[in-house]
Amino acid sequence: MNLDNLKFDSLQVHAGELDDQFGSATVPIYQTSTFRFRDAEAGRRLFMGEEQGYIYTRIGNPTIRALEQAIAALEHGHDGVAFSSGMAAVNAVYLAFLAHGKHVVCSASVYGPSRTVLEKYYTQFGVEATFVHTSDLEAVRGAMRDNTALVYIETPANPTMEVTDIEAVAQIAHEYGAVLAVDNTFATPYLQNPLLLGADIVLHSVTKYINGHADIVGGIVVTKDEQTYKAVRSVMVSFGGNMDPHQAYMTLRGVKTLSLRVEKAQQNAMKIARFLEQHPKVEWVKYPGLESHPQYELIKKQMRGPGAMISFELKGGIEAGKTLMDNVKLIILAVSLGGVESLIQHPASMTHAGMSREARLKADITDGLVRLSVGIEDVDDLIADLEQALAKC
Numbered sequence: 272m273n274l275d276n277l278k279f280d281s282l283q284v285h286a287g288e289l290d291d292q293f294g295s296a297t298v299p300i301y302q303t304s305t306f307r308f309r310d311a312e313a314g315r316r317l318f319m320g321e322e323q324g325y326i327y328t329r330i331g332n333p334t335i336r337a338l339e340q341a342i343a344a345l346e347h348g349h350d351g352v353a354f355s356s357g358m359a360a361v362n363a364v365y366l367a368f369l370a371h372g373k374h375v376v377c378s379a380s381v382y383g384p385s386r387t388v389l390e391k392y393y394t395q396f397g398v399e400a401t402f403v404h405t406s407d408l409e410a411v412r413g414a415m416r417d418n419t420a421l422v423y424i425e426t427p428a429n430p431t432m433e434v435t436d437i438e439a440v441a442q443i444a445h446e447y448g449a450v451l452a453v454d455n456t457f458a459t460p461y462l463q464n465p466l467l468l469g470a471d472i473v474l475h476s477v478t479k480y481i482n483g484h485a486d487i488v489g490g491i492v493v494t495k496d497e498q499t500y501k502a503v504r505s506v507m508v509s510f511g512g513n514m515d516p517h518q519a520y521m522t523l524r525g526v527k528t529l530s531l532r533v534e535k536a537q538q539n540a541m542k543i544a545r546f547l548e549q550h551p552k553v554e555w556v557k558y559p560g561l562e563s564h565p566q567y568e569l570i571k572k573q574m575r576g577p578g579a580m581i582s583f584e585l586k587g588g589i590e591a592g593k594t595l596m597d598n599v600k601l602i603i604l605a606v607s608l609g610g611v612e613s614l615i616q617h618p619a620s621m622t623h624a625g626m627s628r629e630a631r632l633k634a635d636i637t638d639g640l641v642r643l644s645v646g647i648e649d650v651d652d653l654i655a656d657l658e659q660a661l662a663k664c
């Protein structure tokens with residue numbers, strides 16, 4: 272079927288469909304590690320790339336390919352490579368473009384492990400990394416060097432909701448011959464398409480919105496062209512970290528309702544953000560849908576909606592954060608995000624508890640910062656839950 276002219280809601284349901292021999296309406300789970308060759312000549316042709324087909328599941332599998340092609344279509348990309356986790360996807364991008372003597376410019380505020388892996392491991396192999404607030408274009412430009420091979424940004428960023436101008440950063444990266452990769456996990460392909468704004472690579476932890484049901488871990492990279500795609504696939508095939516067919520099936524099932532879930536969750540989030548903004552126990556709220564967000568104009572330009580992730584600061588600091596966590600009842604106290612269920616966490620006492628207070632504050636992880644992933648429950652129930660828990664803070 273030709274998918275070229277389909278709108279998002281149709282694409283998310285139909286992209287990746289296979290013509291299987293029984294006419295299955297869903298993509299079957301090809302739960303196999305290996306594929307029978309017709310004969311020796313066919314085996315040779317497959318390995319030589321003279322014939323299209325499947326060899327071995329780490330290299331490729333029809334269920335996984337269906338997901339890769341579906342997300343590539345939703346991101347308006349050339350092709351995709353799926354991974355066992357979001358972190359495997361992040362590392363494949365690093366490995367594909369970084370090497371001894373190369374330099375990476377990375378958003379200071381990113382998913383924690385995306386930063387620590389650069390500091391802890393890549394430096395051991397002679398890669399240099401500079402972390403800057405990429406919402407500040409002058410800071411990005413100032414960090415670029417002749418050996419900068421990769422600019423890695425996350426927007427909106429975890430957990431500060433800092434937003435980076437993708438188009439402007441793509442221009443700067445390309446001036447220096449660097450590749451721009453964007454972690455689009457928070458926005459989803461429904462709300463933002465970095466490749467259309469000039470990025471070379473977009474990646475997701477599909478654990479979050481794309482799968483959307485908090486029941487699998489996975490990652491995906493989508494590239495703008497064949498050369499970049501080959502570089503990333505080669506890393507996956509060599510290093511492993513491939514997705515498995517069951518993960519791919521679950522993710523394909525989840526993605527069919529992506530826009531419905533994101534629409535409902537962001538409607539809820541808008542109401543919750545307004546509720547929090549006027550609450551006496553709350554110092555400030557950062558949500559891309561509020562006029563008070565420092566990059567509100569940019570958000571309207573580069574995103575089709577504000578999403579459903581909210582950060583807010585409690586006046587009572589660490590203690591108030593813990594009290595809120597211990598008193599929510601409907602909202603689940605858990606890390607991760609992007610599922611149908613609302614999740615809440617307090618970075619200073621949880622995800623970022625291992626950092627010194629000084630380093631934490633430098634990365635804008637303040638004492639009373641709370642991160643809320645708004646789900647698709649009834650918004651009145653969510654607000655009532657927050658109200659009763661905030662009353663105790």
Ligand SMILES: *Cc1c(COP(=O)(O)O)cnc(C)c1O
Pocket residue numbers: 356357358359361382385425429454456457475476477478479488489490
């Ligand atoms: C969760 C997350 C990751 C890592 O993905 P995993 O699936 O947990 O490995 C990367 N980036 C962002 C923005 C995330 O939220």
